[in-house]
Amino acid sequence: MMEKVDAIIIGAGVVGLAIAARLSNKLNNVLIVDKNASFGEETSSRNSEVIHAGIYYPQHSLKAKLCVQGKEKLYQYCKDRGIPHQRLGKLLVAHGEAEEQHLTKTIKQAALNDVNDLVWLTADELKKSNPALHATAALLSPSTGIIDSHRYMQALLAEIEHNNGQFVGKTTFIKADNNNDGFVVTLNSQDEIMQLHCDYLINSGGLHSTKVAENISDLKKSHIPTLYYCRGHYFSYQGRSPFTQLIYPLPESHGLGIHASLDIGGQLKFGPDTQYIDDIDYEVSPLLKAKFVAAIQRYYPSLDSERLQPAYSGIRPKLEGPNDGFKDFVIQSENVHGLKGLVNLFGIDSPGLTSSLAIAEYVDERLAI
Known part of the structure; x- marks a missing residue:
């Protein structure tokens, strides 16, 4: 007899963990697997660790809806479980009349998304x-904050394990065969090929989600979108921060611009920044420093460039290519692809961390367990 579990979640990033935690409260045997040795080793640990407010996204988009819902769920989850977080607030800064007009439009867009707490x-x-900030005006977003994302993922894993679920690392998804009674999933766990049967299969593979879907x-190929790798680099700033809040320039076409953020340790x-790449590569070239200095000095003129050092990079799984406009999260369930018990998640980039608990609820509702 083949071993059977209730659900298999592929990908132990923050969204996969949130889904597994949610399902483990309903199902007796939830398994979450990842090709890496530990959880959250890719996009989930290589970001700004910001809890976003949900200001910019088009009205009624999943990004708008799930970010606003997820923000409050995440703050409450952190409070209930003692996860380090702070509602620092962020300043969206403008330079000159044209950018101030953009701030005015931003207030209107935020209100459409039920974000009504912005302050001019x-x-x-x-x-x-x-005093260190240079801007002609700014919007304060008091509900924007920061989180210790690793501690958050640890808490999700603890919830999974408390509910008799299990995380297995160093385990690569090979294939899933659909039958009338769920899925037979073939995995390579440390060079041992194994097959498990599950009723529910969740593809939360992030950067690898389209490869899993293939x-x-x-699953018809028409349901598998093209995924792009968009690398973002980070530079750390040595010494005491001149800011106590997050500082953001106006958004760019494929990101929120080179902003100033703080971690829990200050x-x-x-x-x-944003750089489309063909392969997964986390290099941070020192040659990027000049671009960073120029961008930062627009709002922080007294920047000491000697204190600015290359830190790390992250890669976002984007559905929009370099010449495309806005693309929403894609969360496919049976009503789209016709396969009962399967959910595919594509293009879960920012605000994926903020939205994670709301995404988990959304997936749960689509499965109708």
Whole structure:
């Protein structure tokens, strides 16, 4: 007899862990697997660790809906479990009249997404509260914050294990064959080929989600989108931070611009930029420093470039290519692809961390367990 589990989640990033935790409260035997040795080794541990407010995304998009819902769920989850986090707030800064008009539009867009707490700050108010900051105006987003993402993922894993679920690392997904009674999933766990039967199969493979989907039998290729790798680099800033809040320029076409963020320990870092790449590569070239200095000095003119050092990079799994406009999260269930018990998640880039608990609820609802 083949060993059977209730659900298999492929990919132990923050979203996969959140889904597994949610399902483990309903199912007796949930398994989450990852090709890496530990959880969250890719996109989930290589980001800004920001809890986003849900300001910019188009109204009614999944990114808008799940970010706003997920933000409050995440703050409550952190509070209930003692996960380090802070509602620092962020300043979205403008330079000149044209950018200030963009701030006005941002207030309207935020309101469409049920984010109604933005506060307009004048140049004089900014000088008093943030003397190192250069801007003619800014929007304060008080519900934006930061989180210790590793501790958050540890808490999700603890919840999974408390509910008799299991995480297995160093385990690569090979294929899944659909039958009338679920899926037969073939895995390579440390060079041992094994097969498990499950009722529910969740593809939360992040950067590898389309490769996973290509190896699910009976899933039509038309349901598998093109995925792009978008690398973002970060530079750390040595010494005491001049800011106590997050500082953001106006958003760019494929990201939120090179912003200033703080981690739970108070370390200041700048990034990410956006660079489309063909292969997974986490290099941070020192040659990027000049671009970072120029971008940062727009809002922090007294930047000491000697204190700015290459830190790390992350790669976002984007559905929009370098010449495309906005693309939403894609969360496919049976009503799209016709395969009962299967959910595919594609293009879960920012605000995936913020949205993770809301995404888990959304997936749970689609499965109708």
